[in-house]
Amino acid sequence: MELQSVSTRGRTLDHAARVYDLLEPLLLLGKQAEYDLHLLSLLNVSASDRVLDLGCGTGVLTRMIADRLNPAEGGESVGIDAAARMVAVARKKRASENCRFEVMAAEALGFADATFDAVVSSLFFHHVPLDLKESALTEAFRVLKPGGRLVIADMHIPTTRMGALVSHVSRWFFMQPQIGENIRGVLPRVIEAAGFAPPSIVAVYFGYIALFNTRKPNA
Numbered sequence: 001m002e003l004q005s006v007s008t009r010g011r012t013l014d015h016a017a018r019v020y021d022l023l024e025p026l027l028l029l030g031k032q033a034e035y036d037l038h039l040l041s042l043l044n045v046s047a048s049d050r051v052l053d054l055g056c057g058t059g060v061l062t063r064m065i066a067d068r069l070n071p072a073e074g075g076e077s078v079g080i081d082a083a084a085r086m087v088a089v090a091r092k093k094r095a096s097e098n099c100r101f102e103v104m105a106a107e108a109l110g111f112a113d114a115t116f117d118a119v120v121s122s123l124f125f126h127h128v129p130l131d132l133k134e135s136a137l138t139e140a141f142r143v144l145k146p147g148g149r150l151v152i153a154d155m156h157i158p159t160t161r162m163g164a165l166v167s168h169v170s171r172w173f174f175m176q177p178q179i180g181e182n183i184r185g186v187l188p189r190v191i192e193a194a195g196f197a198p199p200s201i202v203a204v205y206f207g208y209i210a211l212f213n214t215r216k217p218n219a
């Protein structure tokens with residue numbers, strides 16, 4: 001049965017699914033793998049962790065996480081994306097015992113409370129308007145266990161001239177007003193408003209992208 005995309009006001013990438021893995025390295029000058037590795041070092045997964053990747057696209061990060069988990073100990077990496085074609089590509093590249101992909105909107109997660117040890121996301125939050133950023137983070141908080149980690153890579157206030165230039169060009173190129181919200185620095189405020197501890201923030205990729213690292217407080 002053909003997968004169906006879910007309805008969302010986020011900017012989904014069904015139309016780009018086939019070429020995404022070719023385009024992304026060009027747009028990010030091959031830097032994505034570098035900051036995905038940085039994100040993974042902050043995440044520091046244990047073999048038995050259950051990890052959720054929001055807006056997983058073709059599942060590059062979801063698979064990198066799965067490689068660090070042990071299914072025999074319950075380790076599982078789950079990627080969700082609202083775009084059915086992205087999920088179809090991700091599943092084709094790899095779906096295994098401890099690595100699965102679902103069509104789902106980040107603002108309406110179909111998982112029980114306290115299911116995951118960690119939630120991650122790379123370049124998803126600039127695809128959704130402010131109220132969906134808020135709902136997605138409230139949902140991330142709900143599905144995390146107490147003490148669970150949240151690590152996000154996304155556009156933030158540029159810290160270098162080059163970063164400012166790249167963010168203005170990408171706002172124009174992608175015609176996404178939500179990028180403007182990100183570069184005005186809304187994410188840390190929205191992360192805290194969802195109940196998380198204040199995130200630590202590390203600038204990467206010419207100060208154009210930041211890694212936000214925080215936890216759900218212990219109950």
Ligand SMILES: C[S@@+](CC[C@H](N)C(=O)[O-])C[C@H]1O[C@@H](n2cnc3c(N)ncnc32)[C@H](O)[C@@H]1O
Nearest residue numbers: 008010011012013055056057082083105106122
């Ligand atoms: C720039 S891509 C990032 C993909 C992947 N995380 C990566 O780093 O390559 C953003 C993804 O968010 C997805 N998306 C947009 N709105 C969404 C929503 N409300 N819920 C879940 N995914 C969404 C898009 O379909 C797209 O695949």
